[in-house]
Amino acid sequence: MPLYEIFSHSDRFHYRANIFSLATCFLILCTILTFLPPFLFAYYAGGFWVKEASYSEQPRVNYSAKYIVIVDNDDSTRNRFFASSYLDINTVFRDVLITGTNTFDAYDTNRDGVTDQFYITIQVLFGSTTTVVSLQNLNVWIIFQYELRARQYILMETMALVNLFPPDNMVLSNNPNVTVLGDLVLKQRQPIQSSGSDSTYNQSIINLDNLFTTSSIDLNPVLDEYFTRNYYTSYEPQYVRWRRGATSGTNILTINIIVNTKQQAIRFIPGFWQEFKWGWIQYICALLPFILVFNRIKEFVFQSQLVRTSVEFPYHRHKS
Structure with missing residues (x-):
């Protein structure tokens, strides 16, 4: 009887570094660039915070x-x-x-x-x-x-x-x-x-x-x-x-x-929760592409060891 793949997931690599290191600074910079620009874009594009x-x-x-x-x-x-x-x-x-x-x-x-x-x-x-x-x-x-x-x-x-x-x-x-x-x-x-x-x-x-x-x-x-x-x-x-x-x-x-x-x-003038209800939707819509792009950037940088880290490899199964 043939077997079919019904589920799969990627192996996880763990990258470790000292808190005062270039890798940590790079991760902080990526986090800021992931979450702050979508907020600024949604806010200054108009309609993010309903004034009336x-x-x-x-x-x-x-x-x-x-x-x-x-x-x-x-x-x-x-x-x-x-x-x-x-x-x-x-x-x-x-x-x-x-x-x-x-x-x-x-x-x-x-x-x-x-x-x-x-x-x-x-x-x-x-x-x-x-x-x-x-x-x-x-x-x-x-x-x-x-x-x-x-x-x-x-x-x-x-x-x-x-x-x-x-x-x-x-x-x-x-x-x-x-x-x-x-x-x-x-x-x-x-x-x-x-x-x-x-x-x-x-x-x-x-x-x-x-x-x-x-x-x-x-x-x-x-x-x-x-x-x-x-x-x-x-x-x-x-x-x-x-x-x-x-x-x-x-x-x-x-x-x-x-x-x-x-x-x-x-x-x-809308109350806080009514403004928040519409504001977070616009923020999330702008945030998702940034998360996708910067996750790819971080994956490329750490896999290529462009910043020095200690790599912990995932568990490997032995062949039977």
Whole structure:
């Protein structure tokens, strides 16, 4: 019956040398050149250490029922109107204050347990029809409580700023009705962390210390501070429609704002283990060819005795 080779292995030669010898220096040099260049190659080739990544999350948003409405008027006698849900701010701007009401509904359209749409209705009453109002510009601030949980826990007060320009033929005496549909989108000046919590911006956006004047409505300092935050929300309208309402004894402006809070990509700084998980794979891929090449070099140098060593030969079987 013929026999077949089913396994084989090479004989092992042992090379010995003094620790302070040329052979030892050569082995140390080969070890350094085997492990260090692959690391430098993987690191400087880019992508070895992930500085930033992104993930997808559905934010948890709650409408705080707080709002500010600023109406610019063409009339020279009274060129601005103001309405809000803030009692303190209403006191500051009492000279230009008008009455406003606010109602809203929250919906979970995809039934995943997280609210993803708000239908907010704000009605602003300008008084009797004798009040001359020619709409020039309309600004609405809607305040939300915004929460992220998947990576770093972030809780903050954010805002949807709606800026509208009525049509030229829109008259307030017709009780106009405007409907705006858009998305509440998170804006990041820097990525969030991969873990921990941050409640730096969990405070009122409206800083009363900047609102001491009663001669004019100057909310620019509030906006400047808000839009320079590391992360904030912005309202991106997709649809705007103006309609005329029924004529009545008062001038009423109805503002319908639909806010969608959909899932979105969020930038974050990966943690150590996530970076290590991708980094070592790139390092190993670059290391394997170096191991193969330098093992061949060491085998050639020691077999050829290019450096002086003491050779211990493997065991030899006697022929039967």
